[in-house]
Amino acid sequence: xxxxxxxxxxxxxxxxxxxxxxxxxxxxxxxxxxxxxxxxxxxxxxxxxxxxxxxxxxxxxxxxxxxxxxxxxxxxxxxxxxxxxxxxxxxxxxxxxxxxxxxxxxxxxxxxxxxxxxxxxxxxxxxxxxxxxxxxxxxxxxxxxxxxxxxxxxxxxxxxxxxxxxxxxxxxxxxxxxxxxxxxxxxxxxxxxxxxxxxxxxxxxxxxxxxxxxxxxxxxxxxxxxxxxxxxxxxxxxxxxxxxxxxxxxxxxxxxxxxxxxxxxxxxxxxxxxxxxxxxxxxxxxxxxxxxxxxxxxxxxxxxxxxxxxxxxxxxxxxxxxxxxxxxxxxxxxxxxxxxxxxxxxxxxxxxxxxxxxxxxxxxxxxxxxxxxxxxxxxxxxxxxxxxxxxxxxxxxxxxxxxx
Numbered sequence: 455x456x457x458x459x460x461x462x463x464x465x466x467x468x469x470x471x472x473x474x475x476x477x478x479x480x481x482x483x484x485x486x487x488x489x490x491x492x493x494x495x496x497x498x499x500x501x502x503x504x505x506x507x508x509x510x511x512x513x514x515x516x517x518x519x520x521x522x523x524x525x526x527x528x529x530x531x532x533x534x535x536x537x538x539x540x541x542x543x544x545x546x547x548x549x550x551x552x553x554x555x556x557x558x559x560x561x562x563x564x565x566x567x568x569x570x571x572x573x574x575x576x577x578x579x580x581x582x583x584x585x586x587x588x589x590x591x592x593x594x595x596x597x598x599x600x601x602x603x604x605x606x607x608x609x610x611x612x613x614x615x616x617x618x619x620x621x622x623x624x625x626x627x628x629x630x631x632x633x634x635x636x637x638x639x640x641x642x643x644x645x646x647x648x649x650x651x652x653x654x655x656x657x658x659x660x661x662x663x664x665x666x667x668x669x670x671x672x673x674x675x676x677x678x679x680x681x682x683x684x685x686x687x688x689x690x691x692x693x694x695x696x697x698x699x700x701x702x703x704x705x706x707x708x709x710x711x712x713x714x715x716x717x718x719x720x721x722x723x724x725x726x727x728x729x730x731x732x733x734x735x736x737x738x739x740x741x742x743x744x745x746x747x748x749x750x751x752x753x754x755x756x757x758x759x760x761x762x763x764x765x766x767x768x769x770x771x772x773x774x775x776x777x778x779x780x781x782x783x784x785x786x787x788x789x790x791x792x793x794x795x796x797x798x799x800x801x802x803x804x805x806x807x808x809x810x811x812x813x814x815x816x817x818x819x820x821x822x823x824x825x826x827x828x829x830x831x832x833x834x835x836x837x838x839x840x841x842x843x844x845x846x847x848x849x850x851x852x853x854x855x856x857x858x
Contacts, residue, residue, distance in 0.1 A: 483810055483834070489843030492810035493834040494638065494785065500753040501702045502744075509739045523735045527728040529721045531559030531709070535738035539709060542746060546671070547680045554689065556717035558710045559729040563668045563696035566708040567591055569723040570692045570716075571598050571629070574662055580627040582620050582661070584612055586817030586827065588638045591631060591666070603627070604819040607637070609779070611644030614651045621659040630656055630663050634682055635670040636784025639817045639829035643782060646679055653685045663691045668699050668708075669784035671750050674758035676782035689713030692720075697737055699785070700750050705733040754783070760832040761787070763840045771848035773855055785833045788814075791826040792855070800854045801828060809847050 483490035513519040522532065530536065536557050543550040551557065560566040575581070577599025583592065585604030595602050603624055605617045612632070621627055630652060634644045644652070656663050665682045683693040689712070696708030707729060710720060740746070765787060768778045777790040789811075791797055801813040814827030832840060 482805075488808045488810055489839050489846065490810055490835050491830045491832075491843060491847075492812050493831045495831075495834055496699045496703060496753075496785065497756070497833045500756055502740075502749050505740065505744055505749070506702070506736065509736050509743060512743075513735055513739060519735060519739065523731050525731070527731045527734065529558070529724060529728050530717075531557065531729060532731060532734035532738055534742070535559060535734040536709075538738050538741040542741065543711075546678070547684055550681065550684055550693075551711055554714055555711055556714050558717060558721055559734055560696075560708040560710060560724075561726065561729050562703075562706040563666070563694060563698060563708040564590060564594070565724075565729075566694035566696065566710045567664065567666060568594055568598075569710060569720050570662075570664060570694075570712065571595065571600075572723040573716075573719050574692075575600055575628045578626065579629075580624045581629040581631055581664075582617065582624070582627055583631045583819065584633065584637065585819060586639055586814055586825070587631065587819075588633060588666070589817050592819060595631075600629075601626075602819045607640055607642060609642050611642065611648035612652065614648060614655070617652065618655055621655060621661065627659065627661050630661055631666065632663060632682065633666045633669075635667055635679060636672065636781055636786075638669070638784070639786055639812065639814065640788040640827075641779050641781030641784050641786045642788070643676075643679060644682075649679070649682045650685065653682055653690070656690055657688070661690075665691055665693045667693065667695045670695070671700050672754060672757060672785070673783035674754050674761060683711060689715060692716070697733075700746075700753060701737065701740075705736065706730060707733040707737060757783075757785070757833055760835075760837060760840060763837055764830065764832040764844055767841050767844035768848065771845050773848075773852055775855065776851060786829050786831055789828045789830060791828075791851075793826065795826055795855060796824045797826050797828045798824060800851060803854055804847060804850050807846060807850050809843050809850065811847075 482488050483493055513523055540551040540557060575598060579600055581595045581600045581602050583602050583604055584607050592602055603620050605620050606613045636643055663682055667681055681693060683691045693711040712720060765778060765780050775792040779788040781787050797813050798815060801811050804811055812829040814825035815821050
């Protein structure tokens with residue numbers, strides 16, 4: 455059979471995110487001989503397995519919960535899950551979910567981003583995005599026929615002057631996509647001042663802010679910065695997150711928060727009737743039975759140690775010309791090479807030495823543009839792997855830069 459593949463899938467991202475190469479690298483990350491700094495997963499060591507098991511036992515020995523779990527649910531979601539999540543977010547961030555907002559459960563964070571994109575944009579519209587940013591979202595925007603216009607990331611968020619220039623130059627802009635806290639891939643957090651500036655520009659140019667915050671609760675140091683959604687006075691911010699990073703990615707449970715006038719329309723985008731009732735009931739009951747913040751604190755205690763080992767080892771061993779970010783949370787840190795030194799060839803040399811990283815070009819709108827940044831993950835490797843792998847990475851980097 456000679457299959458005719460759609461142009462979108464012919465044009466899927468290249469480089470480290472090419473499907474064949476990505477699959478190959480993921481297989482290598484299971485090999486104990488390699489240092490797996492290229493992952494993006496939360497560590498299975500943080501999953502509350504015993505508590506989840508107890509909740510499931512309770513669900514299937516309580517007839518009302520069993521019935522709710524195994525039957526069809528409502529498109530917006532299971533009410534105890536939604537109400538517990540709203541209460542938890544308001545406790546964390548203040549006026550996060552107001553009387554003007556509604557919430558919808560989704561099958562993970564990716565679906566949460568896709569639904570509002572589907573109903574708020576048409577093919578040919580523009581999405582303004584951070585550069586670099588999460589490659590899967592770029593692919594989703596492209597799948598919906600959007601043109602992505604990049605705005606350079608700085609250590610405290612988007613370059614605001616260039617953001618306004620992009621909005622001026624693109625009257626068909628419909629969305630500003632922001633990973634506001636512990637951004638993937640850089641680990642950077644958008645400052646309070648820049649959050650206010652982004653919101654003001656969205657008002658000025660009448661665009662929606664699609665705020666993605668899957669890592670925000672994983673804070674290991676520094677002060678909490680409230681989501682952009684807490685600034686929202688006119689229904690302009692659509693907030694998306696998930697339980698993947700704070701509980702388990704396998705349960706595939708996320709959520710969208712948006713204005714009451716918008717959310718019924720967003721709900722029409724779904725074709726799967728509702729998110730998994732098994733996951734929604736489990737998380738809803740988990741929050742009734744246990745202190746979610748206590749669990750998240752244990753995750754933060756676990757990741758904080760790994761972050762510090764990775765950062766300190768790199769800082770002690772990397773050449774002074776190499777910049778290493780110190781994220782206050784999340785799962786990633788970012789390594790910048792000196793100007794003119796490309797990360798692509800270095801990432802290949804590191805792979806030859808059994809150190810797996812992600813070349814920054816894979817997170818750019820234009821993946822053909824050379825990058826001098828690399829994303830490193832500290833959640834998956836062990837503490838020993840982090841220390842040994844980072845020392846080896848520094849040796850390979852020194853040799854690479856010496857040849858320039």
